[in-house]
Amino acid sequence: MGGDDILVIGAGVAGINCALNVAGYGRKVYLVDDTPSIGGIMARLDKTFPTNDCSICIEAPQMYEVDNHPNIEILTNTDIRKVKKSNGEFKVRLVKKARYIDEEKCTGCGACVEACPVSLPDEMDGKIGGRRKLVYMPFPQAVPNVAVLDPDCRYGKMRDQGACIGDCVVDCSQCRECPIALCVKACEKEGKDAVRLWQSNKNIKLSVKSIVVAAGLSDAKPPEGLHGYGVYENVITNLEFERLMNAGGPTEGHIIRPSDSKHAKRIAWYQCAGRGLTNGVPYCSKVCCMIAAKQTIITKEHDASVETTIFYNDLKAYGKGFWDFYKKANEYGVKYVRARPYDVFENPETQNLMIRYEDLMTGELREEEVELLVLSTGLVSNDRNKRLAKTLKIKLDGQGFFKEKAPLMAPLETDVEGIYLCGGATGPIDIAESVVQATAAGMKAVLNNG
Numbered sequence: 001m002g003g004d005d006i007l008v009i010g011a012g013v014a015g016i017n018c019a020l021n022v023a024g025y026g027r028k029v030y031l032v033d034d035t036p037s038i039g040g041i042m043a044r045l046d047k048t049f050p051t052n053d054c055s056i057c058i059e060a061p062q063m064y065e066v067d068n069h070p071n072i073e074i075l076t077n078t079d080i081r082k083v084k085k086s087n088g089e090f091k092v093r094l095v096k097k098a099r100y101i102d103e104e105k106c107t108g109c110g111a112c113v114e115a116c117p118v119s120l121p122d123e124m125d126g127k128i129g130g131r132r133k134l135v136y137m138p139f140p141q142a143v144p145n146v147a148v149l150d151p152d153c154r155y156g157k158m159r160d161q162g163a164c165i166g167d168c169v170v171d172c173s174q175c176r177e178c179p180i181a182l183c184v185k186a187c188e189k190e191g192k193d194a195v196r197l198w199q200s201n202k203n204i205k206l207s208v209k210s211i212v213v214a215a216g217l218s219d220a221k222p223p224e225g226l227h228g229y230g231v232y233e234n235v236i237t238n239l240e241f242e243r244l245m246n247a248g249g250p251t252e253g254h255i256i257r258p259s260d261s262k263h264a265k266r267i268a269w270y271q272c273a274g275r276g277l278t279n280g281v282p283y284c285s286k287v288c289c290m291i292a293a294k295q296t297i298i299t300k301e302h303d304a305s306v307e308t309t310i311f312y313n314d315l316k317a318y319g320k321g322f323w324d325f326y327k328k329a330n331e332y333g334v335k336y337v338r339a340r341p342y343d344v345f346e347n348p349e350t351q352n353l354m355i356r357y358e359d360l361m362t363g364e365l366r367e368e369e370v371e372l373l374v375l376s377t378g379l380v381s382n383d384r385n386k387r388l389a390k391t392l393k394i395k396l397d398g399q400g401f402f403k404e405k406a407p408l409m410a411p412l413e414t415d416v417e418g419i420y421l422c423g424g425a426t427g428p429i430d431i432a433e434s435v436v437q438a439t440a441a442g443m444k445a446v447l448n449n450g
């Protein structure tokens with residue numbers, strides 16, 4: 001630990017690239033994420049526009065590179081609790097939350113996961129059917145490649161769902177071994193001793209020269225009832241669709257309907273879903289047009305006979321290769337309809353969806369029946385930003401993203417000298433731009449001597 005070290009908060013594609021750059025300059029980097037694995041949203045995507053390269057195939061090698069870099073220390077499942085600047089240095093207090101698995105001893109063999117009797121919906125997959133156990137691997141390529149145990153299991157909240165510590169009356173924190181838990185026994189059978197139901201949180205103190213905030217963003221969750229979301233099973237979000245078409249997702253890449261697992265043959269996308277409504281995203285998220293183009297192209301590549309329609313208002317194709325990507329979608333037979341949708345009804349017999357919309361080119365009211373409806377709801381700031389901004393004493397903008405000091409003259413800088421920003425922490429952004437910002441913010445962090 002030394003005065004030249006750099007802390008990167010958030011280990012999505014931006015944080016990972018920032019850490020690799022800074023470490024390349026010989027500086028020690030602490031790469032912190034508050035979830036059990038690094039990777040961020042990119043690790044959940046199927047392919048990436050505008051090249052349609054496999055997302056995890058690009059990100060996984062970088063994840064392993066940071067994991068094995070002598071200058072980078074990864075701290076997952078870790079919260080930033082307190083930051084104080086004095087004499088040009090930041091004193092940082094962090095808490096590494098217990099994952100109830102010893103990171104040094106776990107080899108990611110999965111024996112504990114197999115032994116666990118309880119499964120529940122996987123947060124990663126939303127409503128499209130993915131499940132995880134109470135002890136689980138965050139995803140197959142997770143870094144660190146270590147299981148994590150749901151605190152609910154340990155605190156006995158899952159007893160009524162069949163958790164194996166069922167009738168035990170002793171709190172796990174009181175014992176140093178467990179004769180009941182199936183995950184503990186399965187781990188021991190593998191000749192290891194990695195499950196630690198009695199593990200507690202660990203305090204960590206660091207002293208760093210600069211901090212880069214790469215805390216990312218989130219997909220906007222549609223309000224209940226928006227175009228039938230939460231009411232009709234076959235209305236899903238574009239992130240849920242992304243998981244649906246992912247070979248590593250819960251349906252192994254089969255684009256099937258949540259209601260009856262039938263392959264969807266007519267699919268529509270609603271762009272800017274929720275825009276203009278009080279609880280919708282009020283701004284353009286920049287990337288949704290390309291996400292929809294990508295998802296329709298991949299759908300057609302899976303099965304060219306699937307009919308795909310994109311209902312849109314404005315088209316944003318601002319980046320390198322984006323216009324050609326839009327044209328590619330057209331060449332694949334994707335139907336673009338300039339329209340303002342206003343109603344969605346479900347046919348109770350077929351569970352197909354009847355979409356009513358105003359055709360903006362003719363002013364006519366029209367209807368279209370589809371088997372699956374995908375809502376492009378946009379990107380929003382992540383819900384932990386408020387707390388992090390308060391801890392770092394930096395500002396957020398009106399939408400909850402971190403505020404740059406002066407976007408034109410001091411981009412990626414904040415009001416606190418030595419704290420920089422990159423990626424989705426600054427606002428809606430694509431992967432390429434996140435990586436560019438990560439490099440720039442990392443460079444500023446290295447050069448900082450304030």
Ligand SMILES: Cc1cc2nc3c(=O)[nH]c(=O)nc-3n(C[C@H](O)[C@H](O)[C@H](O)COP(=O)(O)OP(=O)(O)OC[C@H]3O[C@@H](n4cnc5c(N)ncnc54)[C@H](O)[C@@H]3O)c2cc1C
Pocket residue numbers: 009010011012013014015032033034035037038039040041042045047048049050078079080214215216217218219238239242287291294382384385388422423424425429430431432434
């Ligand atoms: C459905 C969908 C499809 C997309 N498809 C594409 C595509 O094809 N091509 C493309 O270019 N872009 C695409 N994007 C956009 C892309 O996901 C983002 O550009 C990218 O994820 C931004 O990376 P990031 O590292 O800034 O943020 P994130 O990926 O959000 O990573 C941020 C990380 O920070 C961590 N974190 C957050 N808060 C804290 C905290 N307080 N303390 C510690 N850690 C924290 C999070 O756990 C996370 O791991 C898509 C987005 C969505 C929603």
